[in-house]
Amino acid sequence: MLSTHISLEDTPTLYSAPSSSTKRSYIWRLKVEQVKLLDRFSTSNKSLTGTLYLTATHLLFIDSLQKETWILHHHIAAVEKLALTTAGCPLVIQCKNFRIVHFIVPRERDCHDIYNSLLQLSRQAKYEDLYAFSYNPKQNESEQIQGWQLIDLAEEYRRMDVPNLNWKLSDANRDYKICETYPRDLYVPRAANKPTIVGSSKFRSKGRFPVLSYYHQDKQAAICRCSQPLSGFSARCLEDEHMLQAINKANPSNRYMYVMDTRPKHRMQSWWASKKDIGRIVVRISSKIWRDEKIRESDEKARLNAMANRAAGKGYENEDNYSNIRFQFVGIENIHVMRTSLQKLLEVNGTKGLSVSDFFSGLESSGWLRHIKAVLDAAIFLAKVLIEKDWISFGHKFSDRCGHLDGDPKEVSPVFTQFLECVWHLTEQFPQAFEYNEAFLLQIHEHVHSCQFGNFLGNCQKEREDLKLREKTYSLWPFLLDDQEKYLNPFYTPSSQKFTVLEPNTVPFNFKFWRNMYHQFDRTLHPRQSVFKLIMNKNDQNKQLEKEIKELESKIKQQKTRHTDTVLTKESLHCIHADSPALKPSLCFKKEQTLLPVNDAIRTIEGSNTADNRYSEYAEEFSKTEPAVVSLEYGVARMTC
């Protein structure tokens, strides 16, 4: 019934656009005047004329209304030069944050220059050229270090009560000798000794042996992750079997251990990428929801397929060799399928004059929502109890992200976007269960690609250490924390018992197109008023008032006790007087101040602004005396005579 919407005013472009004071110091490398910026969805090619600048880090367009559009070079996914037209040379820039801008440059040579510069600037060969290494938010050194210490992996595991009786910290990977893509500190079953770990890692692809990912305290159950075993037809690895037995023993309260295979039945071959990335998503999401009930028999056919796959040298754990283990296959497509799926989706949605029917068939044929559902289904299958609230609390929920997640800026894969979208679907279904809001998810998505902060650079912890990210770049989290009121969900109710267990419903009609992600920059598509702003303000005011009520109550109490004790002295009289509500100006004053943004929100209704409204195309046509074609947003209505 009620879900929250954020208009674009609420999605701040945190630090990606330099503040006006620093702007002057920017040196542009290229300046082209009389450039036209086309409205992506307009049928009559409405445009804004302005000047385009290229700086070392940004592309900047200032239109005739002095409105600025900043695009970070790292955000640019593709630049395309279209065929020359009478108006000039069209240049289309697609960004990783789903912004698409369409420029028309009057002279072809300029267009060529821009094109070449952008190609050069947007594809950095070396990590050292990334924005994060040059970005300086004027933090001093201790702040920088603090920022990086905000999220501590060991602290996160302590929160889950690890190490404990069953799980211990292993130093096997201290020098990244066993597995390069794992972090230094790994948590393994207490029963697993070093030879077991080494043996198991040799048996697993890329050395990714089973390690603890999430531990559920109440149920004493764990989620582990690993890559697939390199078993040939008859290959066995005793150490690996020991490893899984050890894991099983470390979960004393559960009789069975479930091995979940995220590969789809027909796609066992192209397993690697999917194993690495999607498997991780499933684990991530299911660490929010946890189920402990018995799982139905795994699909016989899937197992047969996996058997066949063993011929390729990469298979799955032979069930006979691992007792008390159940297998489950979940069909999640690999990264390449996902990428094309998202591309299709974006293609459809970029069409001018899209009809409802085209929209839905595009949504269907892209299969994007199907993939989202598959991921979420898998997550639910694995787990069903929400972890402690403070895990989700601000800045921590993506905590081990820095340690574990590849955010390679050059790796084009929507896997991370998919994770965010799954979380968004959860927030839509459970508006009260998450402390953060949609803007937070969008902001994280923005910075995964922006390369402005060090958090998402590099492919693994080793690489990140080699890059000396902690010394040379800044962490994103303190910046998000500074702005936290923008990202808080006003409906968040941590106390509600109902939301300790999330039971998301994955019936297809619960999945929607995430407009605020894929059309972030298409202003006209969004709700025109923001509920969030209003509610946040109301909440703030309530808190303020409550505080004042409490203060006053305690004052009254004090006075009462004094009253009964003695006759009032002059001094105490004075004291009451000064604090009495009538004389306290702050009450009214503060209220007025906080109310102001609400009024702003009303002023920003786009309908009030002719320039923003696409119905206005109708205006020019109507004033013509001849029968004319009237174009509304799309669809052409013919005026008959």
Place this chain on the structure above:
Amino acid sequence: MEFSELIRTGRAEALLLPGPGQPPVRGTLCITSHHLLLSAGHGSPGDLWLLLRNVDAVEKRVAGNSGTITLKCKNLHVLQLEIEGLEETLDIASSIEALTSLESVTTSYPFFYRPQSLRLGDAANLHPPDHFYQQVALQTDAWRLSAVNRDFDVCASYPPALVVPVGIGDEVLARSARFRQGGRFPVLCYYHTTNGTVMLRSSQPLQGANRRRCAEDEELLRAVLALGGGRGLVLDTRSAQAVQQARITGGGTEAKAAYPGWKRLHRPLERGRPLQDSFVRLVEACTDPSLSMDRWLSRLDGCRWLTHVKETLTAACLAAQGMDREGVCILVHGAEGTDTTLLVTSLAQLILDPKCRTMSGFQSLLEREWIQAGHPFQQRCAHSAYAQARPKHEAPVFLLFLDCVWQLSRQFPLSLEFGEGMLLAVFEHAYASPFGTFLCNSEKERYLCEVKTKTHSLWSSLNQSKERRRLRNPIYTPNPLALWPSVEPQSLQLWAGLFLRWTRPPEPAQEAWEQLWRIVTEQEGGDTL
């Protein structure tokens, strides 16, 4: 007629199977002339009180010595009852079928419903018929109230009081009415205060194959242009082809030569059977949880409901834009002028007029533009999406209107004083209600059945304070501007609160709504501090 003849069995032991957000109830099932009751005894809160008029379809299944009855309601709720005894099951099913198929208006429940908190006739002054004219008269004296239809002679589907240009006499109106289908001559339905442009509605002119003309009708529209700025636009809710076909059967549209200054624009909107089919197919898709993702999307697409929403909103925006931005007078009509015409005129008013966005303004908009304007509720809402019978006159035009309003409320969450609860309540009452507000097809029929004096009004019930939280929008902030919605497919959403209301657990959303109320009312408490 005696209801008791139709009730073959009054009582049985039954179990109501649980649904999402609904606990199971075991108890005694009882059928009265207007209700189905299921009570666990002692007035427990889970008791079921179902108005039989709400039942759209009855399905029965028997197995051994018991049976299951599935009641599919017009508000899209599906109830499953397990009844002990074969005989009882069949009897109860046939009693429900007999009682729900009664068509007589005067024996319907509203004529028997006498709640203690309301008095008959209370609502008479709530939305007085000349209220609209009074509002217009405050702005301009160019329009007058005509009583030409006081005996419903000129037009059976119009109310007695109509607003027309001041210089046009009643005899001109009567002649113009003869040139229009069903006598629905052009009348004023909205006066745009900011620039004095007007919106009128009518039915199609009876032009016919030999392109007849009517001097009085032309005079009437000429007078409108003279009052409203000189330029006019006829918004025809049919395609140009449909108009050609209508000419063969005597209908047509305004010829350019006969009406100088008026331009014509065709915005074809779906109506009648195809619209009903669209509704039925959407509800089918929404009640089938076994669908795969792809199947769901293709069925959502295939039913075309959201296309209809988009087309309707676009047409309304076009009309509103013409008045507000271009300063032209708008005349809206389709064929009969009782369905898609009202959709466009009422939505355009909601877009332009801040008064229509308040609680009482919305009620009076519904009263004026739908009920008194002669939308045939009795025919259109006789059945909802589940009925197996072939639809005759059924079409969810009014539901389409409510859906469009809901889309507006999503895009402008602060600008409407009423919340989703209000739209849902109006939807339910339009299809089955203990109140007389949506009874009959026109004011004339309501007059003949004495609906106003013998039934209670929905509005007076809605205005009682206990309903407030459910119906009102807690974050309403009056907004004097026009609401220009986005009509791109990405901006339109399926109305989950209505179509998925009974298929998913309601708690999370409801609780968030409650919390929204809490945040806002705490604020008000603070204000009074």
